[in-house]
Amino acid sequence: MQPDDKHRRATIHDVARAAGVSAATVSKVLRGVKTVRAENAERVHKAVSELDYRMDPVASGLRGEQRRIIGAVVPDLESPFFGKLVTELESLAEAAGYHMIVASSRENEAREADLAARMNDWRVAGCILVPVRSERGPGAEKLLDFGMTAVLVDRVSADERFDTVSADNHEASASVADLLIGQQGHKHILLHGATRISKAIRNRLAGFGERARTLDPGVVIDELLSDEQLETQRAAIRSYFDGQVDGHRPTAIFSLSQHSTLLVLSEIRRMGLKIPEDVALVGFDDADWMQTTWPSITAVAQPVSAIAERALAALLARVEGEHTGFPVQYLEPCTLLVRQSAGQTETERPRRSGRSG
Amino acid sequence: MQPDDKHRRATIHDVARAAGVSAATVSKVLRGVKTVRAENAERVHKAVSELDYRMDPVASGLRGEQRRIIGAVVPDLESPFFGKLVTELESLAEAAGYHMIVASSRENEAREADLAARMNDWRVAGCILVPVRSERGPGAEKLLDFGMTAVLVDRVSADERFDTVSADNHEASASVADLLIGQQGHKHILLHGATRISKAIRNRLAGFGERARTLDPGVVIDELLSDEQLETQRAAIRSYFDGQVDGHRPTAIFSLSQHSTLLVLSEIRRMGLKIPEDVALVGFDDADWMQTTWPSITAVAQPVSAIAERALAALLARVEGEHTGFPVQYLEPCTLLVRQSAGQTETERPRRSGRSG
DNA sequence: CTTGCATAATAAACCGATTTATCGTCGGAT
DNA sequence: ATCCGACGATAAATCGGTTTATTATGCAAG
Numbered sequence: 001m002q003p004d005d006k007h008r009r010a011t012i013h014d015v016a017r018a019a020g021v022s023a024a025t026v027s028k029v030l031r032g033v034k035t036v037r038a039e040n041a042e043r044v045h046k047a048v049s050e051l052d053y054r055m056d057p058v059a060s061g062l063r064g065e066q067r068r069i070i071g072a073v074v075p076d077l078e079s080p081f082f083g084k085l086v087t088e089l090e091s092l093a094e095a096a097g098y099h100m101i102v103a104s105s106r107e108n109e110a111r112e113a114d115l116a117a118r119m120n121d122w123r124v125a126g127c128i129l130v131p132v133r134s135e136r137g138p139g140a141e142k143l144l145d146f147g148m149t150a151v152l153v154d155r156v157s158a159d160e161r162f163d164t165v166s167a168d169n170h171e172a173s174a175s176v177a178d179l180l181i182g183q184q185g186h187k188h189i190l191l192h193g194a195t196r197i198s199k200a201i202r203n204r205l206a207g208f209g210e211r212a213r214t215l216d217p218g219v220v221i222d223e224l225l226s227d228e229q230l231e232t233q234r235a236a237i238r239s240y241f242d243g244q245v246d247g248h249r250p251t252a253i254f255s256l257s258q259h260s261t262l263l264v265l266s267e268i269r270r271m272g273l274k275i276p277e278d279v280a281l282v283g284f285d286d287a288d289w290m291q292t293t294w295p296s297i298t299a300v301a302q303p304v305s306a307i308a309e310r311a312l313a314a315l316l317a318r319v320e321g322e323h324t325g326f327p328v329q330y331l332e333p334c335t336l337l338v339r340q341s342a343g344q345t346e347t348e349r350p351r352r353s354g355r356s357g
Numbered sequence: 358m359q360p361d362d363k364h365r366r367a368t369i370h371d372v373a374r375a376a377g378v379s380a381a382t383v384s385k386v387l388r389g390v391k392t393v394r395a396e397n398a399e400r401v402h403k404a405v406s407e408l409d410y411r412m413d414p415v416a417s418g419l420r421g422e423q424r425r426i427i428g429a430v431v432p433d434l435e436s437p438f439f440g441k442l443v444t445e446l447e448s449l450a451e452a453a454g455y456h457m458i459v460a461s462s463r464e465n466e467a468r469e470a471d472l473a474a475r476m477n478d479w480r481v482a483g484c485i486l487v488p489v490r491s492e493r494g495p496g497a498e499k500l501l502d503f504g505m506t507a508v509l510v511d512r513v514s515a516d517e518r519f520d521t522v523s524a525d526n527h528e529a530s531a532s533v534a535d536l537l538i539g540q541q542g543h544k545h546i547l548l549h550g551a552t553r554i555s556k557a558i559r560n561r562l563a564g565f566g567e568r569a570r571t572l573d574p575g576v577v578i579d580e581l582l583s584d585e586q587l588e589t590q591r592a593a594i595r596s597y598f599d600g601q602v603d604g605h606r607p608t609a610i611f612s613l614s615q616h617s618t619l620l621v622l623s624e625i626r627r628m629g630l631k632i633p634e635d636v637a638l639v640g641f642d643d644a645d646w647m648q649t650t651w652p653s654i655t656a657v658a659q660p661v662s663a664i665a666e667r668a669l670a671a672l673l674a675r676v677e678g679e680h681t682g683f684p685v686q687y688l689e690p691c692t693l694l695v696r697q698s699a700g701q702t703e704t705e706r707p708r709r710s711g712r713s714g
Numbered sequence: 715c716t717t718g719c720a721t722a723a724t725a726a727a728c729c730g731a732t733t734t735a736t737c738g739t740c741g742g743a744t
Numbered sequence: 745a746t747c748c749g750a751c752g753a754t755a756a757a758t759c760g761g762t763t764t765a766t767t768a769t770g771c772a773a774g
Contacts, residue, residue: 007504009477011730022754027732035752057478059730061415063759077444077459083435087461099475102434102459104444118456120366121414147364266649289646292623368760379724384762392722416760420729717774727764734757744747 010051018047030055061123069099070315071119071127073112073139075155077104079258081285081304082130085153088308089128096316098125105132105139113138120146126319128153128311134199135159151315153307155199158329163318165311165330167302169200169284172334173207176254176282176300179336179343181215186252186280188220190240192264193256194233196225204256204284222250230263237267251279252342258285261297280342295340306332367408375404387412418480426456427672428476428484430469430496432512434461436615438642438661439487442510445665446485453673455482462489462496470495477503483676485510485668491556492516508672510664512556515686520675522668522687524659526557526641529691530564533611533639533657536693536700538572543609543637545577547597549621550613551590553582561613561641579607587620594624608636609699615642618654637699652697663689 012030016023021040028036029044047053061067070093074082086102093100101122105112109132116139119127127150131137135156143150144161156164180186191208193201205223212219224240226233241249253268255261261283273279275295283290286301310330317323338344373380378397385393386401404410418424427450431439443459450457458479462469466489473496476484484507488494492513500507501518513521537543548565550558562580569576581597583590598606610625612618618640630636632652640647640656647654667687674680695701 012732013730023731024733024754024756025752028753031732037752040753054474054478056730058415058418058480059759060732061759062419062730062761063732065732077434078437078440080435080437080440083437083440087434087463090461091463104447106444106448117411121411123415262645262649269649269651287646288619289644289650292619292626293646293650294626369762370760380761381724381726381763382722385723388762394722397723413760416729417762418729419731419760420762422762715774717772719770719772721769721771723766723768725764725766728762730759732758734755736753736755738753739751741750742748744745 009056010053012053012055014051015044015047015053018051019043067123067125068097069101069122069124070312070319071122071124072100072102072129073105073115073119073127074102074130075105075107075112075132077102080287081258081302084304085130085308088305089312092308092312096312098316107132109133109138113142115139116142116148117146120148124148126150126315128315130154131156131199133197135162135164149315149318151311151318153311157199157203159327161327163314163328163330165307165314165332166200167307167334168331169203169334170207171331172300172336173204173254173284174211175334175336176284177208177211177215179298179338180252180254180280180282181212181219184252184280184343186250187216187218188248188250188252189222190250190253191221191223191225191256192237192253192260193223193225194260194263195227195257197227198257201225201256208254220250233263234267237264238271241267241271249279253279253281255281255283258283258287261285261290261299265297275341282342286337291337291339296344298339298342298344299337301335301337303332303334366413367410369410369412371408372401372404372410375408376400424480424482425454426458426479426481427669427676428479428481429457429459429486430462430472430476430484431459431487432462432464432469432489434459437644438615438659441661442487442665445662446669449665449669453669455673464489466490466495470499472496473499473505474503477505481505483507483672485672487511488513488556490554492519492521506672506675508668508675510668514556514560516684518684520671520685520687522664522671522689523557523560524664524691525688526560526691527564528688529657529693530561530611530641531568532691532693533641534565534568534572536655536695537609537611537637537639538569538576541609541637541700543607544573544575545605545607545609546579547607547610548578548580548582548613549594549610549617550580550582551617551620552584552614554584555614558582558613565611577607590620591624594621595628598624598628606636610636610638612638612640615640615644618642618647618656622654632698639699643694648694648696653701655696655699655701656694658692658694660689660691 012023012026016026025036025040026044029041072086072089074086076082090100103115105115112132127143127148129139129150130153131139135152140152150162152159152162152164154166156166158164180189212221224236226236253264255264275281281297283297283299286299290297290299369380369383373383382393382397383401386398429443429446431443433439447457460472462472469489484500484505486496486507487510488496492509497509507519509516509519509521511523513523515521537546548562552558569578581593583593610621612621632638640654643656643658647656
């Protein structure tokens, strides 16, 4: 057996020869053009399966402008949120007959721009971009330069160039203010963010602040935001608490990201404070462990599936020319999951559950 | 301004014209062939930057056999383990001058095979495959059929066709047996797995079992393995504990995956059992929350970075022809992080840390 | 001055598909 | 019988690079 022949894939010409027709005819059959005699179509299909023919997407992509690929750029693939987002996006894309290529900008705006250019290189039909910072970053700029059709997701506000999709960070954070201030009457609250670059974080900050001042103009809100290294941030939290005059500590903390929640939780534990007795805690972005840990953590759950669906639908509507109007901003509502760390009453705690429930 | 011209990208011929040389010369300059006069190379580079020229990878890939892309197929992009793995792989690949395309088989073997074929379509130089089940799955089969160079990662044992890289699941699980049986003297242990398909899980099972029987032939080991839905698995755990005669409960649990750990933890809590007093817990696969939760969870940390480095190095060695010998099995050592849920003594618990530590 | 050889540059073929322009055939209308 | 239009099929051009075969140039040796 010749190793060369063994792994040389069949071309469209091989199929044409086997079926006794021309390559053009094979191409027509394969892409569903109707002007082909039924008998010939039959023979082509037979030849295709006999030769195990697969169309070469590289060659196909060169001439054809029919691109059935969509690109997705996210800032990070380690976080469950983006992991779930790309998984859902890919599922939806395949269901609509598209392939998807995923890439991570690794929280780096220069890389974000480079990936946008790379998506253009691969001639994607459209691109989903989750920017590192916001809709005004270099990625969106590049997409515009190239005239690509795209949808901006998650770390964005309204934009006049692209459709945008995100969780309703503003309203969800306001509802956290409702819980902590309106219902529980906290007078001194710490807002903690492990990064301040993301537009999403800034929207959460604003949403909480505005509602808080409406509910109680006298509420004291401290903000601890930083882009520093992990250990520096840990130290900042301890130093913040040490600096508070005893008895004037914040009685509640709203952590603005999952990463932030973990950090705060870890430092609270280290300082020996009790949750929620000494300090209540609400986190933005839910995770599996938050309902299992003790005490369980009250958190804002983001509508990942809804975001993915909306984003892909919006993109395909643009790609397929069904929507050509002005850019639209989609805001998907979040859910506040009230658990023990803030708001859940004693009687709601889980108990020993016997055989009969 | 003509919109057509605005977004039409410059071709190699445009560059050739602008530099006053032929397209062949431009191609040589761009791919670093030395047989070009320095002056011409200079003019080409100038023309490239003036025209913002980017090589078209689609056209380039058609003729050239020089593929600078490597493919990665993982079973899942939502788990932090694979998220981190692909992130590191991509980083390393780029550092070596390769691009990477990532895809998720979503724990589906048919999809795994399809993705392998798709990687072949895109003419990747090599492929990293994390199979859904094991090295004997349809993905590896396809890779072999196509004559692709590939490395199999994580859910694998030694293979006679491809290099394999994984955590040393067997030895790590044996060291868990050392801790629970050798040091702590547990006589009745439950092994829990939320799936039994994965080769990694089966290796963990075997590693624990063999060492356990060596240490104490009389030890009782129960196994609770299932591929059922979440709720079914929860019920199975409760039913298992209800079925045990009182006082003959297992005194320790070894959960074989992160998912499993979370599930077990959740049910232990619901049953009102205390950790580690009523039952000790060790989990395979560490997560950030495990050291923050209370009690903190003893876990086996996998060497993700080492696995990524080894896998990519092995693949590139094959791709670049530096290694042509028999397939090699690489086993990377894990680390057992002993925390409160098993093994950590009272005095090691974290305490209130003042200003001076 | 011619020959030989190494070095550079280029025209042209090529990769594998898609698309266009051309051509042949057949049935029906004139 | 001739012409026309509809329909199918195909040869050839095309996409944007890479690679090969050929040609042109310069310089040293004979």
